[in-house]
Every structure is written in structure tokens, then in C-alpha cells.
Amino acid sequence: MGTDTAWTVFRAGRQRPAAIAALQRRRLADLVTYARTHSAYYADRYRDIPAPGARSGPTDITRLPAITKPDAMTHFDDWVTDPAVRRAGVEAFLADPAQVGRDYLDRYVVCTTSGSTGTPAILLHDLRAVAVYNALGYVRALPPTLLRSDVIWPLVRGRGRLAAVFVTDGHFLGNTMMARRVRSKPWRRRMQRLLSALARIEDIVGELNAFQPVVLGGYPSALEALAREQRAGRLRIAPALVNAAGETLTDAARQRIGTAFACRVGNHYGTSEAVGLTYECSAAQLHVNSDWYILEPVDDHDQPVPPGRRSHGALVTNLANRIQPVIRYQIGDQIIVQPERCSCAGPFPVIEVSGRTDDTLVFATPAGDRIRVLPLAVATVAEETPGVAACQLVQHGPAALRVRFRTRPGVDAAQVWDVLRTRLSAYLAGLGALEVSVEKDDLPPQLHPRSGKFRQVYREHGTPRPFGPSPDARPGPRMKT
Ligand SMILES: [Zn+2]
Structure with missing residues (x-):
């Protein structure tokens, strides 16, 4: 993680909402200028939109057309901003399991999504963006959890042993990021275990019993299955913290998992297009990292939905990533932006999400x-x-x-x-x-x-x-x- 980036992220968290909004507008104007000059896809989509100049003022995001994953993926070679990146090349890279955790062309983190809209996507992140995601994780997402004494001491005693149950045999985001970290610091391999959600539950239970993780991560559906194993006495672990990600965590599931493992259950909401979109604060509310992301609740015509009302969908803009600009990109999740500020007094907006609700x-x-x-x-x-x-x-x-x-x-x-x-x-x-x-x-x-x-x-x-x-x-x- 770059120290500059961490410092920038830390400082923004001390600002008032108006200052963060100004930062957001500036970063949006920069991103839009970059996208329309380096991406043929955006140049075409934005051809009738005047370039932001001194007189036209800051970019009004609602004047930009929304984009959809299937359309953008169809124009992949025009979407990306580096001519060295071509879909055929990226697909060849993705087809090789030995490349998981390596950077494409030594400068891009590549992942694929299992799409909640049914269409998988290929996403590239440049290293500057990855530094921002890491900084958002370390500076904002981690402290509210880590500073609790019931979490920090078991974590130290357990030397941070972390196990996560995700889909592991592919270039999925969590897998790619974890493989990348292990590659850069091989000692981490002993402290981090990635288990496949595709495996039999008996095998996952056996591995977890042997490894005894202090932090357990996974999809809510996987965590619920494991909570059931714990209640039945087949799984015997004592994590200090359980982190859910990748699917919607309902209150009922959160309670069942928390009771089974007798510990705090954290919730993470983000997508492969918007890594580190939110963090959960000390009051267990999801805040949007609005200095680096714009999350717009919209109706079924991509028109804004006011705070306090549940949206039909959402548009996300990632202000950190340049290689494959994500600007007003449709994600299917329904969100409510809370009109009131959170009791944690953080300056970032609070949202409630009902996203991916697949059945087991x-x-x-x-x-x-x-x-x-x-x-x-x-x-x-x-x-x-x-x-x-x-x-x-x-x-x-x-x-x-x-x-x-x-x-x-x-x-x-x-x-x-x-x-x-x-x-x-x-x-x-x-x-x-x-x-x-x-x-x-x-x-x-x-x-x-x-x-x-x-x-x-x-x-x-x-x-x-x-x-x-x-x-x-x-x-x-x-x-x-
Ligand atoms: Zn809060």
C-alpha cells in the first residue's frame, strides 16, 4: 500500500461531507476527461456531451449515459484505455490457472465476475487503483473491527490465521487478491487458507478444524452451512471474527452465524467493478466510500431515487481505476440511501442494500x-x-x-x-x-x-x-x- 494513498484516504475521512463532495466532483471530472480521450467506447458514448470546461462548470453525472455490463463487455477492446490490452490476450491469460495472482502485462490485476445479472465480466484494475482499494480496506474497513478488544487479542494470539471459503479455482476477485498477497510475501501462505466453496462440506470442515482460523470469511450461504456444522458439533472452531461477502447478508443469517460462532459477524459489500465500495462502521452500518466511488440509487429508467426510498437498481462509478473506466455502470442491487447521518459521526453516506439473493x-x-x-x-x-x-x-x-x-x-x-x-x-x-x-x-x-x-x-x-x-x-x- 502506498503511504501517500493511505494518507489521502485517511485525510478525506476527517473532512466534512461538503469537502468530500468537492473532492468527488474533481475526481469525476478528471476520470470523464481521461475516459473520453483514452477509451473509444466512452468517446463514442459521450460524443454529444460537452467537455467540462471553465465555463460549463463541474461535470453533472446525471447528464452522462448509464452503461450496462453486457454492452460494455461487447466493446471490451474499445472500453479499455491501454491499446496493449486486448480481449483475446486477457482471455488466454485467464484460461491459464498458473496465472492466478500474477499481474497481466505486469501492471494490471485481472478478475472475472460471476455476474449477478447473469453475464460474467472481465475486469482490469491498474496498480494505482489497487493501492486505493488497499488503503480503503486498511484505513477505513479494518479499524472499527480491529479496535475492539474482543477481536484484537484473539487475533494476536491466533497470529491472524485467516480462512476464507469462496470459489477458488479461478480469477475471482477475492482469490486473485489473496494469491497476489501470498505471491508477494510467501510467509502469508501459512497464515491464510483459501477453501473452495465447491468442495464437500465434510472436507471444508476437516480443513477448518485442523487450521483453527481466527478470522473466517465467506459467502453468507457458505457461512450458514458452516454455522450449521458448528451447531451440530462437527465443526469446532472459535473465530474472533466472521466476515461475510459476495452475497446479501440478511439479518436472520447474520444472527444465526453470530450465535453459532459466538462472535461478531462483519458484512462487506462491494463488487468486482467497485472493490472497496463500502465499509462497515463501528455502529454496523454500511458507508459508501464516496471520495472514491459514486453510488446512485435509480429507478427502472436510471432516474435518481431520493434518499429514504428503495431503488430499483444502482449505478456505480469507480473514481480510482483508469484502465477500464467504470462510469455510471448498472449493478442490479437495490439500495436505500439513509437520509440521516450515522451515529458513528462518519462523513460518508450510509446505505442499506438488498443485493444478491440467490437460494441455496x-x-x-x-x-x-x-x-x-x-x-x-x-x-x-x-x-x-x-x-x-x-x-x-x-x-x-x-x-x-x-x-x-x-x-x-x-x-x-x-x-x-x-x-x-x-x-x-x-x-x-x-x-x-x-x-x-x-x-x-x-x-x-x-x-x-x-x-x-x-x-x-x-x-x-x-x-x-x-x-x-x-x-x-x-x-x-x-x-x-
Ligand atoms: Zn457509521
Whole structure:
């Protein structure tokens, strides 16, 4: 982390909201100028918008068109601001697992997203932006948690042993960042363990029991599965802190996880496009790092939604990253900007988020067992299938999964489906769900009929519930995830 960057971040946190707003406007004007001069994609999108000059004043963000992930990804080579970066080259880099944790062209951190809109994206971050993300993490996100005596001492005694359960075998953000840190300081390997959410729960439990992490991170669905294992006595760890990220953490889930592990549960909200978008303060509220990000709550026509009202979606602007500018970029999350200031007296706006709400799938086996399947894990298996552009998985019976997908242009859809079905069946069988029928739906990915939101993985009414009482009263059914 650059000391200058950390200092800049620290100083902004001491400012009044008006000063932060001024900083934000200046950084936006710089970013827009940079994007329209270095990115053919933005040059084209902004061609009718006058360049900000002395007379036209600061850039009014609402005059800029919103961009969508599918559209921007279609124009990837024009979107990026370095002509040395080409989609074909980046994809070759991503296809090589040995490159995880290395910087592309020695100067860009690359990650892929498992998209909450069903379309995966490739995101590059320049090293200056990465320094900002790190500074936001160390200067703002960490202290409210670390300065608590019930966290700091166990952390010191446990030498900071950190375990995280995420999708590990790919260039996903958490994985890439962790691999990068281990690469730069190999001793960290002993202190950090990344476990795959795609593995069997028994294996994850075994590794965690042996490693005894002081900090446990993961998707809420993975943490809930582990909380259940802890309650059942199979998992025996005593973390000082549990951190949830990647999916929406509901209050109920937070309570269940916190009770099972008897510790504080932290919540992280950000995206691969906007790393370090928020931090959770000492009052457990999410604050937007508005000196480096602009998060706009919008309705279904991308028009502003006032504070206090739940939005339909949100537009995010990342003021730190230049290589692949993210300006008014649609993310599907519904947010509420709180009209009042937080009790922590921090100058940054407080938001409430209902973002990714995929379901944990539960399949019944003929023997009466229930197999739990984590949504991000199974979605990744589907999305990583060559030729798949977008997908959606719907459980519609105790042992039935319906797959909706779109293919990339120029591929044979029947062939893609063959591979996709085989991969999903093999993955489910590996978890013990041997007899799930995996069927193709003729429809492409759909918005949810009731909420109108896109849910990538969900259970239809009438399928088994993941965390409720067991439907059969037989003693000790085997629980898997
Ligand atoms: Zn606060």
C-alpha cells in the first residue's frame, strides 16, 4: 500500500461531507476527461456531451449515459484505455490457472465476475487503483473491527490465521487478491487458507478444524452451512471474527452465524467493478466510500431515487481505476440511501442494500438425505462452461434442476448444452446428489416472476428448504452442502 494513498484516504475521512463532495466532483471530472480521450467506447458514448470546461462548470453525472455490463463487455477492446490490452490476450491469460495472482502485462490485476445479472465480466484494475482499494480496506474497513478488544487479542494470539471459503479455482476477485498477497510475501501462505466453496462440506470442515482460523470469511450461504456444522458439533472452531461477502447478508443469517460462532459477524459489500465500495462502521452500518466511488440509487429508467426510498437498481462509478473506466455502470442491487447521518459521526453516506439473493438449493436423495448446494458455487460451474454467455438455474422439484442459458455468438448451442449438462451433473454427483435431473429450459434467463429482480439461482415454491426443520424425523440425517 502506498503511504501517500493511505494518507489521502485517511485525510478525506476527517473532512466534512461538503469537502468530500468537492473532492468527488474533481475526481469525476478528471476520470470523464481521461475516459473520453483514452477509451473509444466512452468517446463514442459521450460524443454529444460537452467537455467540462471553465465555463460549463463541474461535470453533472446525471447528464452522462448509464452503461450496462453486457454492452460494455461487447466493446471490451474499445472500453479499455491501454491499446496493449486486448480481449483475446486477457482471455488466454485467464484460461491459464498458473496465472492466478500474477499481474497481466505486469501492471494490471485481472478478475472475472460471476455476474449477478447473469453475464460474467472481465475486469482490469491498474496498480494505482489497487493501492486505493488497499488503503480503503486498511484505513477505513479494518479499524472499527480491529479496535475492539474482543477481536484484537484473539487475533494476536491466533497470529491472524485467516480462512476464507469462496470459489477458488479461478480469477475471482477475492482469490486473485489473496494469491497476489501470498505471491508477494510467501510467509502469508501459512497464515491464510483459501477453501473452495465447491468442495464437500465434510472436507471444508476437516480443513477448518485442523487450521483453527481466527478470522473466517465467506459467502453468507457458505457461512450458514458452516454455522450449521458448528451447531451440530462437527465443526469446532472459535473465530474472533466472521466476515461475510459476495452475497446479501440478511439479518436472520447474520444472527444465526453470530450465535453459532459466538462472535461478531462483519458484512462487506462491494463488487468486482467497485472493490472497496463500502465499509462497515463501528455502529454496523454500511458507508459508501464516496471520495472514491459514486453510488446512485435509480429507478427502472436510471432516474435518481431520493434518499429514504428503495431503488430499483444502482449505478456505480469507480473514481480510482483508469484502465477500464467504470462510469455510471448498472449493478442490479437495490439500495436505500439513509437520509440521516450515522451515529458513528462518519462523513460518508450510509446505505442499506438488498443485493444478491440467490437460494441455496436442496436436493433430496432416495435415502432421505438432503444435499445443500451453494448458489455461487453451482452458478460458477455453469458459467465457466465454454460458450455460455449467461445462465440461470432453477430448482423446480426435490431432484430436478432447470437450466436457462444463452450462448456466445458463433457456437453450437446443442454442443454447449451437452457440456453444460455433463458438468452440472458431475458437480452435483460429486456432492452426493446423484439422481438430480438436469433439464434444459427453452426460455433464456428470466427476471423473477414475483420480485421482478434477476436471481441467478433459486428454488421454486414447494422444494425443500435449506435451513428449516428436516422433513423426515429419522435421527441424524446426513447433511451435505
Ligand atoms: Zn457509521
